[in-house]
Every structure is written in C-alpha cells, then in structure tokens.
Amino acid sequence: MARERLYVVTYDISDSKRWRKVFRLLKGFGHWIQLSVFQCRLTARRRSEMMAGLECVMNMAEDHVLIMDLGPADKVEMKVESLGKPYEAPKRQATIV
Template sequence: MRRHVLVSYDISDPKRWRKVYKIVRGYGKHVQYSVFLCQLTERDEAELKETLKDVIHHDQDQILFARLGTVQSNAVERNVTSIGRDLVPLDLKDLVF
C-alpha cells in the first residue's frame, strides 16, 4: 500500500544537499525548497532511508519523514493546506522509478 510521505531535510553542506536532493527527487515531487511529497510503500521508504543514511552527516544534518495517510484516502487534500500557490495533488505518473 502506498502512503503520502512528506520528506523535508536540513543539510548543512551544499555538496551533501545536492546529493540528498537528487536522491529524494527520484522518489517524489519537489514542492518547496528542501521539501518533497512522495508516494511510498514501506519498502520504498526503507530503501530511501538506507540510501540517505550513507550520504548525510548524522550530527549535522536532519531528514524528516511525515506520513500523511494512504494514497487511496486522499489524506493530502484533506490534511495539508497552503497559503499562496495551491498544493498540486501528486500523480503517480509524475514519479520516476
């Protein structure tokens, strides 16, 4: 089952930031600076976390994973609001695997 997962990161080094950006970009849609909206299975999420563990400095960087609900529940549309530009719903066809 796929879940909407909001992935946000604070990476202190620009070189590591670019690496993290490129990795997470392969799993979801870039919605703001250092924020991605992804549709992940448990396996996808575990794989993403394992890949990122090897890139970041654990005492300097932080990556947050916020599970927003299942894809079928449309939880993002109900639970995430925005001011300014509208949140564009994530479509699976936009993802690159």
C-alpha cells in the first residue's frame, strides 16, 4: 500500500472564478479547514495529480499556492491551537473513488 503524507495546502488566488475552481479541485483531495486552507492525506501519486490539476487552473503570474508537507500521515501528531470559533478536526473516513 502506498504511504500517505499529511499536507496543509493554502492558496491566494486573485480571480474569483479561478478561486472557485481551485476550491473545487482541492475538495477532491482533502478536507476544507478554513477559508483557502485544506488538510490533505496524499500518496505521491495523488499529490502529483493534485499538482497537475492546480497547474491547469492557476495563473502562475498572479496566483500562489503553498503546500506544506507535515510528514508521514500515520506518524504525525496534530497539535492545533485555535482562537475564536471552536476548531473541529476533520474525521478520517474512507473515500470511494
């Protein structure tokens, strides 16, 4: 079985139409955490698919996406500090493709 890694993906997209496309694309790869922030558990193959999709949607001269690799998904101990509205961690569940 391919090993998953945990990623935090954030984005700053200057056009609202492209922003919606990026949002919809990332919903297929992870959990929406907050405005323009996703948490993704990805194999190397799924990460490559996500990157290819982003490159098709983004304007490389105007938009910016950060992909932070937090390490092996099964070994990461998430520590989240939240202010204001309570934070709810995404539930891990099977996804049928």
